[in-house]
Amino acid sequence: MDVNMSRVPAERQASSFKNIEGTKSFMKFKKLFYSQKVAPYVFVLPFIISFFLFWVYPLITAFTMSFQDIGAIKSEWIGIANYTKLLKDNVFRIAVMNSVKYMFFTLVLLIPFPMLFAVLMDSNLVKAKGVWKAVLYMPALTSVVISGTLFRLMFTEYTTGQMNIISSFLGLGTYKWLKMGWSGMVALLVVACWRWTGVNMLYFLSGLKSIDSSLYEAADIDGASSMQKFRYVTLPLLKPTTVYVLTISVYAGLAMFLESYMLWAGNSSPNNIGLTIVGYLYKRGIEKNDMGYACAVGVVLLVVALIINFAQLILNGTFKKEED
Amino acid sequence: MAKQKTLAATPHRRVGTVLGTGFFLILSLIIVFPVFAGLLASFRPGTQLIRRGLSIDLNLSTMNLDNYKYLFSGNADSQKYFMWYKNSLLITLVSVALTLLICYFVAYGLTMYDFKFKNILFTIVLATMMVPFEILMLPLYKEMIAFKLIDTYTGVIIIGLCGASTIFFFKQYLSGLPKDLLDAARIDGCNEYSISVKIILPLAKPAFASMGILCAMGSWNAILWPLLVLKGAEKFTLPIGLNTLLTPYGNNYDVLIAGSMFGILPILVIFLIFNRYIIDGMTAGAVKG
Known part of the structure; x- marks a missing residue:
């Protein structure tokens, strides 16, 4: 307040030719703009705008559209007809099963293993760490169009394809990989592991870096074995990273679409073995231009994703405390 | 530092280092494999891919630069x-x-x-x-x-x-x-x-x-x-x-495979430069403040 009082006369003198009232309110605005009270709101403003324009509005629209029959010229309200249709839709059921199965297996494969790899990488048992990190991260830099195409050609039904060469070398015979349910899922999971092992490992690695090394020293003094150190120091302190990886993996697993799209070179696979929830949404909404029905598919996906993620976050105690 | 050296010199630790590093070497080879196979395939006609699928084929006599010449031909x-x-x-x-x-x-x-x-x-x-x-x-x-x-x-x-x-x-x-x-x-x-x-x-x-x-x-x-x-x-x-380019007829696979390989290249180079910077940043201990 004192600063304000002393500044006003000088300001007035300086702008004596201009509208004093206007200058005063501009100064007031400027002062407010620079104050500690207003600054945080200025910082978060872009998020708020983006949130309403590109999240709240489309989300509400997705809900309202799911109760409509969207035509090219006019749309009409049809109540819950889209949802009752979904319940009886066998193709949709296949899509949900595929997505949930895929999500489950990616969680099993892409959390424990990258975590262990990160712990090993973080130890002093590994030389040339930079090289391995770069190589393991490389698949994530590769477009799904490219990696999907490479893997489709590797999983070819011809005996000259790489996967058939490997499986017959192991004495397992050759398969029409992309034509059967289980082998199609294997192909999808191979692509997922190839793409995300390195990324998840880097997440865990940065989590490990933030663990205070004095804790390990203290554990050493107490005579803890490596297993005990992992169990009682690494694992609990890595939890925020684990929860983050788990959250994005649930989401990414359920919403997987492009891997399947590229593996089967389009959105149709034999007996829908590669069809996912989003694949079905795309098929209905874009290919068959039935946006209302596609939005109902989207709403179901949302509900499934939310239930799984909330259950996971509650089990992990994320909501219990804000400060640490 | 001196203590570390004596630790590294023990045979037990040396075996550990070989195993640890060997593990990541094998993992890296598996990861590189599809891209390497794709790279080899990019030196062969695209029709081969359609007919045979993708596999490691080190036969140099069937390889040429035609796909890349075509890609850069203008x-x-x-x-x-x-x-x-x-x-x-x-x-x-x-x-x-x-x-x-x-x-x-x-x-x-x-x-x-x-x-x-x-x-x-x-x-x-x-x-x-x-x-x-x-x-x-x-x-x-x-x-x-x-x-x-x-x-x-x-x-x-x-x-x-x-x-x-x-x-x-x-x-x-x-x-x-x-x-x-x-x-x-x-x-x-x-x-x-x-x-x-x-x-x-x-x-x-x-x-x-x-x-x-x-x-x-x-x-x-x-x-x-x-x-x-x-x-x-x-x-x-x-x-x-x-x-x-992914048509069922596969007439564009020459451009597709060569273009895919060339598409990976620059972002990989950028990543390799950035990568060192990330490791620098992480080891600088900035996180602990």
């Missing part, structure tokens, strides 16, 4: 390819620069201040992360039509500028910095905005590097949304362009 296919390339680069650069800055400032606001809606806003950030983009895709598409942003790069970029995961990561990183820095800077006469730019932003460089790579990757590889927004072939990004 003919219609080649021009198309490099146009997509340029478009992808432009979109990636602009969207990464804007996304990083915006997300940094948002995270800064959420971390460095205590204000009324702080916790609610942060919960909202997390909440947006838990709604798959694919659900919003169709309504957003209709919105873009209404805003007349269809077939524009603005339309491609604008929806991703406030990526929740980027904000989340920046916030995690910024929470590790001491808030005393802000008070010290205030006493020195810095205003709130110059503190965020001049004092904290340089400290957040490692976060910028790692988020920069993640955002660049996302933008470079984005397919779904650009596929919906971009209509004209002259505006296509590289992934969409390559995707159009």
